[in-house]
Amino acid sequence: MTVTRFAPSPTGFLHIGGARTALFSYLYAKGRGGRFLLRIEDTDRERSTQAAVDAIFEGMAWLGLAGDNAQPIYQTQRFGRYAEVIQQMLDAGTAYHCYASKEELDALRAEQQARKEKPRYDGRWRPEPGRTLPAPPAGVKPVVRFRSPDEGQVVLKDLIKGEIVFDAVELDDLIIARSDGTPTYNFCVVVDDMDMGITHVIRGDDHVNNTPRQIQILQALGATPPAYAHVSMILGADGAKLSKRHGALGVTEYRAMGFMPEALLNYLVRLGWSHGDQELFTRQEMMDKFDFDHVSASPARFDMEKAYWVNHQYLKVTDPAIVAPEFDWHLRRIGVDPSGGPLLIAVIEQQRERCRTLVEMAEKSRFFFEELSGYNEKDAAKHLAAKAVPVLGALIEALNAADWQPEALHAAVHGVAEKLGLKLGDVAQPIRVAIAGMAVSPPIDQTLALLGRERSLGRLQAALRRAESAA
RNA sequence: GCUCCUAUCGUCUAGAGGCCUAGGACGGAGCCCUCUCAAGGCUUAAACCCGGGUUCGAAUCCCGGUAGGAGCGCCA
Numbered sequence: 001m002t003v004t005r006f007a008p009s010p011t012g013f014l015h016i017g018g019a020r021t022a023l024f025s026y027l028y029a030k031g032r033g034g035r036f037l038l039r040i041e042d043t044d045r046e047r048s049t050q051a052a053v054d055a056i057f058e059g060m061a062w063l064g065l066a067g068d069n070a071q072p073i074y075q076t077q078r079f080g081r082y083a084e085v086i087q088q089m090l091d092a093g094t095a096y097h098c099y100a101s102k103e104e105l106d107a108l109r110a111e112q113q114a115r116k117e118k119p120r121y122d123g124r125w126r127p128e129p130g131r132t133l134p135a136p137p138a139g140v141k142p143v144v145r146f147r148s149p150d151e152g153q154v155v156l157k158d159l160i161k162g163e164i165v166f167d168a169v170e171l172d173d174l175i176i177a178r179s180d181g182t183p184t185y186n187f188c189v190v191v192d193d194m195d196m197g198i199t200h201v202i203r204g205d206d207h208v209n210n211t212p213r214q215i216q217i218l219q220a221l222g223a224t225p226p227a228y229a230h231v232s233m234i235l236g237a238d239g240a241k242l243s244k245r246h247g248a249l250g251v252t253e254y255r256a257m258g259f260m261p262e263a264l265l266n267y268l269v270r271l272g273w274s275h276g277d278q279e280l281f282t283r284q285e286m287m288d289k290f291d292f293d294h295v296s297a298s299p300a301r302f303d304m305e306k307a308y309w310v311n312h313q314y315l316k317v318t319d320p321a322i323v324a325p326e327f328d329w330h331l332r333r334i335g336v337d338p339s340g341g342p343l344l345i346a347v348i349e350q351q352r353e354r355c356r357t358l359v360e361m362a363e364k365s366r367f368f369f370e371e372l373s374g375y376n377e378k379d380a381a382k383h384l385a386a387k388a389v390p391v392l393g394a395l396i397e398a399l400n401a402a403d404w405q406p407e408a409l410h411a412a413v414h415g416v417a418e419k420l421g422l423k424l425g426d427v428a429q430p431i432r433v434a435i436a437g438m439a440v441s442p443p444i445d446q447t448l449a450l451l452g453r454e455r456s457l458g459r460l461q462a463a464l465r466r467a468e469s470a471a
Numbered sequence: 472g473c474u475c476c477u478a479u480c481g482u483c484u485a486g487a488g489g490c491c492u493a494g495g496a497c498g499g500a501g502c503c504c505u506c507u508c509a510a511g512g513c514u515u516a517a518a519c520c521c522g523g524g525u526u527c528g529a530a531u532c533c534c535g536g537u538a539g540g541a542g543c544g545c546c547a
Contacts, residue, residue, distance in 0.1 A: 009547050044546060102545065109544090118473035119543055143545055161476065170474055170543090178545040185547045209475060209542040232477080233540085241540080267483095270496090274484055277495040296484075298477045299540070306483065306497040316510080354509035364508090379507095413506085428506035440508045 002034030003199045006060075006067070007189070009041040010052035013250030014059030016302065017204065017234045017242065020268045024231060024290070025202040026065050027269070031287040037196055038067030040074045043188055048076075059251040063261050064283075073196065075188050082183040085191050085221070086144055086176060094220040095176060097142035098125035120172035121145070144177035146187070146217055154212035159229035159292040161205070166212040174213055186210055190217045198226050205230040229292050232272060232299040239301055256333075258357025259307070260326060263314035267307040272296045280313055312356040320348040323358075330362040331369065341369035342450040350442035350450065367436045368451060372459060375466070376438040383433040384467045391430050392464040394420060396457065404453045410445035434463030 004025040008018055029036040038060075042048035060066065089095035098121075100108075109119040126147065127133060136142065148171050156164045176187035183191075193201060193214075208230050218225045234242060242248040254264050262283065269286050270279060273295045281289070315323065324344040331338045338344060347365050355361035375384065384392075394416045402412040417427040428444045435456055441447045448456050 011547075041547065047546075105545085113472070116472040120473095164475070166475080172543090175545055180545080182545085184545070189547090204541095205476070206541055207547095210547095230476090235540095237482080239539085271483065274495095277485070279483095279496055294485095296477095300484090301482060303482045303497070309497055312510095351509095353511095356509095417506090424506045426506085432507060436507095438507090442508085444506060 001199070002029050002032040003037065003197050004029040004034065004202055005037040005039050005193070005196060005198050006065075007039040007041050007192075007203075008056050009044065009047075010049060010056060011044070011047045012052055013055040013252070015242070015248045015250055016254070016268070017248075018056075019059065019063060019065075019251050019264075020234060020271065021202060021204055021231050022060065022065050023063070023265055023268055024229070024273075024295070025200075027286050027290040028200060028202060028229075028292070029068075031290055034199075035068040036065075037069045037198075038072035039192060039196070040072055041185070041188070043075045043183065043185060045076070055250065055252070062255055063251060063265060073192065075192065078188070078192070079183070081195070082177075082188060082191055083181070086183065086187075089146070089176075089220065090144065092220075093127075094147050095144050096125065096127050096147055097136070098145045098173075098175070099136050099140045099142045100124060101140065118170070121174075123173060126173060141179040143175045143179050145173040146176050146213070146220070148173050148213070148216055154215050156208075156211050156215065156228060158208070158211075159200075159227055160232075160295045161208070161230055161297045164208065168216075171213055171216065176217075186213055187217065190214050190221070193226060194218065194221065194223045200227045200229060202229045202231065205232050229295070231295065232297060234271065235299050235301045237301055237303065242302070255326075256359075258330065258359035258361070259311050260314045260318065260323065260358070262318070263311040264307070266314070267310045270310075271300045271302070280310070308356040315352045315355060315358075315361070320345040320352070323348050323352070326358055327361060330358045331365070334359075334362055334366075336362065336366055336369050338369050342452070346450055350446050354442070364440070367441075372437045372462075374437065375433060379433045379437075379439040380466065383429045383439060384463055384470065386467060386470050388430045388467040389464065391416070391420060391422070391427055392434065392460060392467055395427065395431060396460050396464065399448070399460070400457060404449065406445045406449045409448045413444060430463065430467075431460070435459045 006018075006022040006025050008014065008022075014022075026036045028034075040048075040053060040056075042053075086095065090097075105121070108122060112119045125133060125142075125145070149168050152168045154166045154168060154171070156166070158164055174186060175184055177183050189210075192198075211228055211230075215225045236242050251264065255261070265283070265286070266281055269281065269290065273290065275281070275289045275294060327344055327348055328338060341347075347368055348361070351361045351365055355364060395413070398412040398416050399409065402408045413427055413431070414424065416422075417424050420427070429439055431444050431448070432439050432441050435441075435447065435451055442450075451459075
């Protein structure tokens with residue numbers, strides 16, 4: 001069975017690149033009837049916070065990417081297991097104690113860099129047959145290093161980047177346990193992936209250089225390495241790497257920008273992956289069609305314009321009942337209480353064609369739910385001027401007599417235009433400004449119907465007074 | 472510095488040696504439709520990083536440049 005995992009370290013929010021990696025892992029496993037697991041890599045106790053764990057879960061939940069393990073795995077809860085494996089390796093001779101101090105190592109690195117060499121551990125405490133190691137210095141707590149094979153090659157058959165060959169000579173003996181006994185990242189990952197039965201490791205390509213080491217450790221442990229897929233990163237619109245101080249946003253920020261979770265997912269899945277010319281995918285289609293043969297090895301820029309377009313496509317076809325809760329969330333977020341107004345579903349049906357985001361939809365729908373705070377002055381000057389007086393007067397009369405349904409309202413508005421010998425636009429625009437406060441709204445008959453008789457007529461009366469005073 | 476990765480329209484990409492006069496999508500431009508804004512329809516501009524090879528034939532394979540990027544921690 002295919003088993004994948006998403007293993008963030010809780011040092012910040014779930015950013016867009018992490019979300020895409022999680023999505024790929026989720027789709028790959030789910031599309032194959034496998035399992036998608038969650039693991040929290042919190043061995044760095046200094047930087048890991050509960051707040052970050054919560055933020056990551058919040059982001060995952062909003063995106064609907066739940067892990068199949070009811071309780072995610074926390075590395076800090078597995079220290080006993082890591083200690084056990086370390087001891088096992090020490091006993092087997094695939095790991096050894098190193099008493100070199102940090103200062104010593106720093107000096108070594110500096111020397112190597114001065115000689116323009118790649119910094120690496122020189123094996124000064126590495127046991128070799130026929131070699132006598134110095135006596136361990138008193139009072140120094142040793143670290144544990146992995147005894148990396150010093151000959152041959154490690155071949156990584158990456159599902160995205162193809163075959164990558166590393167010379168064992170390039171790989172030095174990395175520390176797997178610190179002097180305080182705590183295990184390090186590369187080691188924990190290996191043990192966890194092995195214990196969790198991970199078959200496919202899908203992660204950012206900044207880990208490519210870690211992979212040969214992880215494979216070596218796995219081999220030293222007698223385990224079969226999983227398959228790997230290294231996903232390229234996401235760049236900002238300017239082509240620069242996304243970072244906290246440069247444009248990196250948490251997925252919840254995309255919610256605040258008015259994205260639907262499924263739309264964000266769709267945009268993300270197409271960033272670096274393709275399935276012929278298809279742009280839009282349902283979640284089921286993503287699961288059925290996603291594969292690594294069509295994932296690009298090169299980094300991709302995040303294009304907000306296209307993301308908005310995808311979002312708009314979703315808004316247009318998603319069942320309004322599903323959009324409604326998110327819409328409600330956005331309305332309240334801008335201080336609008338939708339409870340006394342028209343049905344959200346009905347408003348969505350009228351607005352979704354003309355809004356790319358829910359933020360836009362909420363802003364453009366304010367007037368349905370709250371009293372007009374004033375007119376857009378430019379629009380009012382144009383459409384509620386003196387010449388609007390007879391138009392508004394006739395409209396009030398005609399609408400007052402109309403059955404408050406879209407068809408009847410449509411007929412009434414047309415009737416007024418005809419009677420006054422005006423084009424429909426000359427009649428519709430004053431109504432718009434009168435009831436929406438601005439010259440933009442859904443079709444006028446629909447807008448009137450949604451707003452309701454009392455509110456509509458009241459606003460038309462107010463507009464008439466305004467036009468009269470302008471005369 | 473060393474190791475590794477990457478390179479098709481502005482952006483995301485299709486492309487597995489001849490289907491390529493390089494396709495689609497976003498964005499741009501123009502036209503049509505129209506009660507506003509949209510949506511929709513049609514049309515259009517726009518790319519194979521450079522140089523060598525291999526081959527009858529290269530966007531596709533190889534080599535070398537160039538340009539980006541990642542990694543080289545008792546961080547993850």
